[in-house]
Amino acid sequence: MKNILTVIKKEFSRFFRDKRLVLSLILPGVLIYFIYSFLGDGILSNVGGTDENYVCQVYTVNMPDAFKTPFESLEKMQLHEISADEADEHRQAVADQEEDLLVVFPENFEEDYNAVLAGTSTELPRVNVYYNTVRTEGTQAYTLFAGVLSVFQQQVTPYFLSDVQDLASEKDMTGMIFSMIAPMLVLMFLFSGCMAVAPESIAGEKERGTLATMLVTPVRRSHIAAGKIIALSTLSLLSGLCSFLGIILSLPKLMGAAGSLSAAVYTIGDYAMLLGIVLSSVLVIVALVSVVSAFAKSVKEATAMIGPLMILVMLLGVSTMFSSGSTGSYLWYLIPLYNSARAMNGVFSFAASPVAVLITVVINVVAAVGLAFLLAKMFDSEKIMFNK
Numbered sequence: 001m002k003n004i005l006t007v008i009k010k011e012f013s014r015f016f017r018d019k020r021l022v023l024s025l026i027l028p029g030v031l032i033y034f035i036y037s038f039l040g041d042g043i044l045s046n047v048g049g050t051d052e053n054y055v056c057q058v059y060t061v062n063m064p065d066a067f068k069t070p071f072e073s074l075e076k077m078q079l080h081e082i083s084a085d086e087a088d089e090h091r092q093a094v095a096d097q098e099e100d101l102l103v104v105f106p107e108n109f110e111e112d113y114n115a116v117l118a119g120t121s122t123e124l125p126r127v128n129v130y131y132n133t134v135r136t137e138g139t140q141a142y143t144l145f146a147g148v149l150s151v152f153q154q155q156v157t158p159y160f161l162s163d164v165q166d167l168a169s170e171k172d173m174t175g176m177i178f179s180m181i182a183p184m185l186v187l188m189f190l191f192s193g194c195m196a197v198a199p200e201s202i203a204g205e206k207e208r209g210t211l212a213t214m215l216v217t218p219v220r221r222s223h224i225a226a227g228k229i230i231a232l233s234t235l236s237l238l239s240g241l242c243s244f245l246g247i248i249l250s251l252p253k254l255m256g257a258a259g260s261l262s263a264a265v266y267t268i269g270d271y272a273m274l275l276g277i278v279l280s281s282v283l284v285i286v287a288l289v290s291v292v293s294a295f296a297k298s299v300k301e302a303t304a305m306i307g308p309l310m311i312l313v314m315l316l317g318v319s320t321m322f323s324s325g326s327t328g329s330y331l332w333y334l335i336p337l338y339n340s341a342r343a344m345n346g347v348f349s350f351a352a353s354p355v356a357v358l359i360t361v362v363i364n365v366v367a368a369v370g371l372a373f374l375l376a377k378m379f380d381s382e383k384i385m386f387n388k
Helices: 002-016 019-039 065-072 084-095 109-118 136-155 170-195 198-208 210-215 221-257 268-295 299-322 330-334 338-348 354-380
Strands: 056-061 077-082 101-104 126-131 161-166
Touching: 002 019, 002 198, 002 221, 019 170, 019 221, 056 084, 056 136, 065 077, 065 136, 077 084, 077 136, 084 101, 084 126, 101 136, 126 136, 170 198, 170 221, 170 268, 170 299, 170 338, 198 210, 198 221, 198 268, 198 299, 210 221, 221 268, 221 354, 268 299, 268 338, 268 354, 299 338, 330 338, 330 354, 338 354
Parallel strands: 056 077, 056 101, 126 161
Antiparallel strands: 101 126
């Protein structure tokens, strides 16, 4: 144990005496803070899509048969007639992102329409359309319905008005924006922070020959490996905490720029889950980077080998933009780092599953421990550690 503590102290001393390494520890969190703070409402469009075979479900109230005819030929839209008493229930379902579209015609629509057509009234009947921007299927349903309705107004009759209401709340919009951009940025900055620590500690010492000197001492190599793993994990966790604080501190400004309510929209439970995801993710990343660095002969070679891994991690973060995010089978959470992206997507979109987050943390920790044992075995291999 004494030898392990000695190695840990050596790593801490080497790291904190180098201003460049300290800066690389703090910089990711600072960048996250400034990017999130000034990003504002720069990303307001939903890049997600729906299943090409999806059939939009539209609920109508008092819709005349003459208006139903143009929609009957649409393969991707199905109309459901409901009573006026059910309108409030379905309006709430649209607001809760459970249904696609609600269209309400006035009870005396045909009488009012005929009165305008006959010139005995100038008050055009109004059709109310309800949808939710956050629900991609709802936006698609509104686009299809509004397009047909617009053509119907232009070619058949202009004697009515349509009143469109988007039922997406400010909280929904905030969650949609955050869940799109946060996973990618968080994983990217965490990986950048780990890249600044692990290659220098392992590949750098191999290149300078100091690691070879340590390995020929009476100290057991497993102790050297354990000391380095613990030290690098601690430093990487500090990097993860800096990134985590950068996210939290930037939330109020980003929500203010997007016109949201307040930072209290995310609860302490959300922050706790996000912290667990970030810390477990950084353990996997530092262990993975350490293993790759142990194979490399120099820092330059290690950096080149780690580059493709960073691109892969970024793609994992981006993938949540084009998927169903936190929904779906729990099997997706058995994939290290990809589970982090999905879990963060769930937290930021207010749809986090505690079970999914727990699986994510456990799987990431298990993966990190497995990679740590692999690194310890590599330290015992002279072919790898003394490879020139």
